[in-house]
Amino acid sequence: MTNKTLTGLLFVPALTIFSAFFLLPLARLAAESVDGPRGMAIYAQIITNHRYFRSLQDTVVISVLVTLASVAVGGAAGLFLGRNVFKGRDFLVALLTLPISFPGVVVGFMIIELAGRQGLIGSLTDNILGTKVVFAYSALGLFTGYLYFSVPRVVATAMATAGKLDQSLEEAARVLGASPWRVLIDVTIPGLLPALISTGAICFATSIGAFGTAFTLATDINVLPIIIYTEFTLSANIVSAAMLSLVLGVVTWLALFLARLVTGTALTGSSA
């Protein structure tokens, strides 16, 4: 066998696994989604079915809000940590990036500890204000949970990028008399922008597909992954579950693709 054939053989194990457990299952999902009496028209349901449409709206709105908030908070913290050297910095960095791969279910539990029925915020407000504030199981709780797993990702990216940015540009602006705010808005943020857009897209993609957090919090707003799960398990509505899964996949992929088009870097989401 020639070297080229032998090298070609090296594709085989990965491609076998990939086809068997990803490509074929996705193809099956697509086939299953149009298998109902309505055929392709099932996809109109994402607009016509009130429950689905509402869920898609809620999921997208909450994901957009989380993305904006975590880019703002994580961007500021990441820039700060990337630019300042002080005692305890490494410790702060470790704290801020540690939750990066906490699973969504654990994040849900964190929010219950913070704002649940027996949570810290509840007992603090009970003692101070006399009313118990509990928001873990509302839309705000879901938002807080998504923020929890998004912020560390943005911090890590912003910090790495801030360290690589050419600081002489900022120095020049400063020497020319720009105020610190002007330097931040006109020089630093534009420099960070590609990184912020790509990490923002990843936050969006992660939030939109997040299942564990919403599942643990059992919130009153039904995000799309939860709808898919209940359609499949409770209603045995495989056609709709498959259709919604594909819609969710396409929205996620599209967000990452658009960000990639804007910034020119390869992105992949992650799951929570």
Place this chain on the structure above:
Amino acid sequence: MKRGPLFWAQLSVTLLASLFLTVPIALTILTAFAANAFRGLSSGLTMDWIGKVLNVYGETILRSFYLALAALAVCIFCGVPVAYAFVRFTRCRLSALLEESLVLPLSVPGIAVGLGILLFWGTVNWFRHSWLFILAGHVIYCLPFMVRSVTAVLRVAPLDVQEEAARTMGASFWGRFFGIVVPAASPGVIAGSLQVLTLSMGEFNISWMLQTPFTRTLPVGLADSYASMRLEIGAAYTVVFFALIVPLLIFTQKIPALVDRLRHGRDSGRAKIKG
């Protein structure tokens, strides 16, 4: 540099963000060891909850551990060869397309991947009920991280020169693969392995879709305990999970420095041989 209001604003955001991220972890640890979470620490400290978790959920912990190791083995077995093939066929369109496609599972929500696997393979009974079913989902989700990590390392390694040298001295294809490519890939394999282990241990979405009562993993057990057990048990279980995953995460944070040292060590070794 003078520390203006901007500095202090950024510092406050940073501190608030770290409080937001760490306070719930601290609360969880407190709850896990408090005799009664509702009355707080004044109720005394106890290991009872941890003991109970190990008793009730011990199996899921072990299963997740073995599953992560199995996922790692498969990811190395599939990931290193394909990464090398990607590097060798860099200019081939089809290979580039494959490289792109292999990371697709990360852009598709886990719940969708799980549903797909369930629909396609769910009827194969022995497979559906074995732990291999969960393993399949984990591998699909973890493989891209291994491939990415190894490909990045191999792309910058001086493979051409070394392989050519080995070839002229009569090394076979497999001799070169195991003698040159695999050692060159090792820093990438180490970094990728840590990612695979961490991700597999924490994977919930796919595992939840694919689980049977006999294939529950740690995160699946966690979700169960959150829904059906008292707060202290959920917290204790979470602490057990942290104890397993935090060392991996800390290692991951230290990886760049570690890889650097590895590389320097090898370079100095080479210099010695040359001298």
